[in-house]
Amino acid sequence: MFKKILIANRGEIALRVIRTCKEMGIKTVAVYSTADAESLHVRFADEAVCIGPPPSNLSYLKISNIIAAAEITNADAIHPGYGFLSENAKFSKICGEHEIKFIGASPEMISKMGDKATAKATMRAAGVPCVPGSEGIIKDFKECLKLAKEIGFPVMLKATAGGGGKGMRAVWKEEDLEPAWESARKEADASFGNDGMYMEKLIEEPRHIEIQVVGDSTGKACHLSERDCSIQRRHQKLTEETPSPFMTDTLRKKMGEAAVKAAEFIKYEGAGTVEFLVDKHRNFYFMEMNTRIQVEHPITEQVIDYDLIREQILVAAGVPISGKNYTPQLHSIECRINAEDPYHNFRPSPGKITNLHAPGGHGVRIDTHVYSGYVIPPNYDSMIAKLITTAQTREEAINKMKRALDEFVIEGIQTTIPFHRQLMDHPDYIEGNYTTKFMEDFKMKPKEEEA
Structure with missing residues (x-):
């Protein structure tokens, strides 16, 4: 060790x-x-x-x-x-x-899975369902147009070195393709120094569901069930939950098996996630693999009583995994608390925290590095805390989250606590009826209406 x-x-x-x-x-x-x-x-x-x-x-x-x-x-x-x-x-x-x-992953594994076009080709070879699209990097706009016509609109252009929504463009009709191609390539080159693009069929009304996997040095892998990460703004996750309210036992089994197959095909070592888009008919397609721990890993830990960081360290030290696949017995929700103002288009709000009171009680977990008097620098990601609630049922986890958000006091800066509180009252969220497009129609109620 x-x-x-x-x-x-x-x-x-x-x-x-x-x-x-x-x-x-x-x-x-x-x-x-x-x-x-x-x-x-x-x-x-x-x-x-x-x-x-x-x-x-x-x-x-x-x-x-x-x-x-x-x-x-x-x-x-x-x-x-x-x-x-x-x-x-x-x-x-x-x-x-x-x-x-x-x-973490080996250099070879990171290179293989970090490039999205290569990752898709690898997953196709492993027999994992992939979104219809280009076999690799598109060499020029002529090829781009030909492929779009073959796949059929709408299509999604993606930077092969992308992340955080950079270099992505949804294109609904042919006349919009060339401007999207040019702007996506420019943005990708500026963000990643790589303007390589690939194309996928745009999956309508998709859920973003990821499967947590762990693999060891013997080539064996297991999965720790799913997380639904569909509530996003500009391709950045805002809240996550497990199990997904969209999931069925049959779909979980199929997706879990596909994720383990993917990890074992590449002899993946460490903790990682296999990310899928799931359409409204519950067809699922490989999107990408993250070869690291995820921000939202605590909800998985809560529902199966499993320390993922400990497992990462053990695997890195050569300890083999148990090989057991897990199904959640509880329900857990994570809200990312960001130093942003949700009433003004989520603009950043760095500065000094003048007062902080953290919620507590059974089934409430907070992961944070901040405290009263701490000054949030403007140089980094705006996330300052993760609030996680865990209960026997989804309804109980939502009610617990409402109570915890009401108790969570952070003064001196603006935070996304009010956004999450409104989200927990939204009828579609309560029903589990949401997709990655949810935030396009979400509007914050004015402060005076909250009470």
Whole structure:
């Protein structure tokens, strides 16, 4: 087992990893930018190393600084969390070259699954259902138009190196295709330095459902059931739940088997998610694979009593998995609390938290790195907390979330707490009747109407 793990991340996920390491008797090293000197992950780690100024490219994305921090503290493993370098094949490779275990996928696996066009080709070879579309990168607009006519409109253009909705365009008719092709390529090139595009049939009224998988060094994999991540804004998830209200026992079995087949086909090692689009007829199609821990992993942990970070560390240390597939016995919902103003188009709201009161009680979990007096820097993702409620039924989990949101007080900044409170009262959400298009029609009620 590892003696000391450096966490190459910040905020709540860094603190989350530190907690499990401490429970396993493993020493921890936090890294931080000067903007994060007062974050709780820095306070609770055994050691902390400043790796640069606030900009990510000079700190959390600077591989040389992180490797140097690991070497001077004698860390024998690095946990990358999510985001930043968690799916960076070069970082995984450099860790190996310095004899530091990267707690995540191998460089080859990240390269294979990180490029979406390659990932789709791999999944087709594994026999996993894929959305009809291009076999690989589209070489020019002439090929793009020909393919769109073959597939039939509407189609979705996607950047092969994409993420966070960048380089994606839905196209409903032929005359809109060329402008979409040009703008998507420009955006992809500016965001990722890669303007490679591929095309898929646009699935109408889709659900975004992911299957949590874990694989070990023997090539064996298992799944830990699904999470419904369909409530999104600009392709960024806002809230997630498990089990999905759209799921049936038959569909869960089929999707679980497909996800395990995918993981075992590529001999996947570590925790990851196989992401699917599911249409209104419950046909499912592979979308992508994330070769890291997910933001929403706590809801899976809550419904099956399973520490996913612990499992990541054990697998990285060579311990084989049990191989058991799981079905949730409880219901869990996660609301991402962001420092954003939902009354003004979710604009960022960094600044000082002047007062904070966290909810508690049975079945309520909060993952956060902030506290009263903490200053939220403007340099990073706006998520400051995750509120998770767990109960015997979905109705109970929603009611518990309403109560917890009512108790959650964060003053000094604007947050998405009011948005989530309104969401929990929305008739379609209560009925489980939502798709990835839900937020297109959602309108915040004015503050005075909330009471």
